Amino acid sequence: xxxxxxxxxxxxxKYYIHESSYVDDNVSIGEGTKIWHFCHIQSGAVIGEKxxxxxxxxxxNNVKIGNGVRVQNNVSIYExxxxxxxxxxxxxxVFTNVTTPRAHFxxxxxxAKTKICEGASLGANCTVVCGHTVGKSAxxxxxxxVTKDVKPYALMVGVPAKQIGWVCECGQRLDATLQxxxxxxxxxINGQLEEERNVE
Ligand SMILES: CC(C)(COP(=O)(O)OP(=O)(O)OC[C@H]1O[C@@H](n2cnc3c(N)ncnc32)[C@H](O)[C@@H]1OP(=O)(O)O)[C@@H](O)C(=O)NCCC(=O)NCCS
Ligand SMILES: [Zn+2]
Numbered sequence: 001x002x003x004x005x006x007x008x009x010x011x012x013x014k015y016y017i018h019e020s021s022y023v024d025d026n027v028s029i030g031e032g033t034k035i036w037h038f039c040h041i042q043s044g045a046v047i048g049e050k051x052x053x054x055x056x057x058x059x060x061n062n063v064k065i066g067n068g069v070r071v072q073n074n075v076s077i078y079e080x081x082x083x084x085x086x087x088x089x090x091x092x093x094v095f096t097n098v099t100t101p102r103a104h105f106x107x108x109x110x111x112a113k114t115k116i117c118e119g120a121s122l123g124a125n126c127t128v129v130c131g132h133t134v135g136k137s138a139x140x141x142x143x144x145x146v147t148k149d150v151k152p153y154a155l156m157v158g159v160p161a162k163q164i165g166w167v168c169e170c171g172q173r174l175d176a177t178l179q180x181x182x183x184x185x186x187x188x189i190n191g192q193l194e195e196e197r198n199v200e
Contacts (some may be wrong), residue, residue, distance in 0.1 A: 014029070014086065015033045018037050021039040023035070024040075024043040026044055028045070028047065030039075030051065033050050033052070035143070036052075036054055036056075037055045039053050039061075041053075042060050042061045042063075044062035051065060051067065051069040052069075056075075057077075058076040060081070062076070062079055063079060066083060066086070067085045067169065068195055070087075070088050072092075072093075073091045074091060078094065080112055080130060081095045082119040084117050088120075088121040089105075089116075089122050090126065091121045093123070093125060093140075095112040096112075096128070096130040098111065098116070099112055108187070113159075114132055117133065117137075119197060120134045120136065120138045120139070121132070122140045123144060125142055125143050126136060126144045126145065127144075128146045132149050134146065135151050135152035135153070137169045138154045141156060141158070141161070142158070145159040146161045148160075148161075149192075150163075153174075155173060170182045
């Protein structure tokens with residue numbers, strides 16, 4: 001493990017790591033990514049372009065993170081978690097990677113998989129219990145506890161998290177018309193939301 005010197009960017013102007021953060025060997029960091037104060041990026045992590053990691057963020061061994069991901073303060077992304085492009089991780093949101101943990105029966109690298117799909121947002125202080133997938137552009141409310149797979153565009157609230165509606169890709173809640181003021185339109189098919197695309 002090495003401590004990187006303070007650098008505005010790396011030598012090729014590719015990314016920024018604050019001097020208080022540690023980046024282990026064998027880590028890949030994409031262009032334009034910023035890693036702020038007191039972070040630890042562990043070995044084997046692959047981080048995309050134009051991401052931002054706030055204060056006190058830990059990225060575990062072998063974790064894959066896409067492009068344009070924003071991780072707010074005090075988040076640990078453990079091994080077994082995969083984060084796709086443009087995901088927002090709110091402050092102090094919690095991931096897990098063992099369903100029934102025991103201090104004296106360690107799992108030795110056998111971690112449950114958790115996937116956060118493209119464009120999804122995790123609210124402040126929510127928890128994603130491991131082994132589940134949060135669908136594309138879903139929104140998890142502050143403090144919610146996700147215990148099941150979450151549908152694309154679902155708005156999930158509470159403990160355990162329940163769906164109370166749908167959200168647009170842009171983040172706004174959708175009313176019964178399923179048309180957003182941003183111009184996007186959706187249709188519900190067999191309980192799943194799909195974007196309607198104009199074919200001209
Ligand atoms: C879930 C959320 C998107 C709803 O926002 P909204 O559409 O403006 O909803 P409202 O404030 O009108 O609340 C609707 C209902 O949900 C409840 N509710 C709202 N947020 C809630 C939450 N986080 N947990 C539990 N219930 C919640 C409200 O009490 C209200 O209940 P009621 O109908 O019984 O009165 C929002 O409250 C939220 O949690 N956003 C995430 C914020 C966040 O963590 N940001 C991180 C970056 S800073
Ligand atoms: Zn919209």
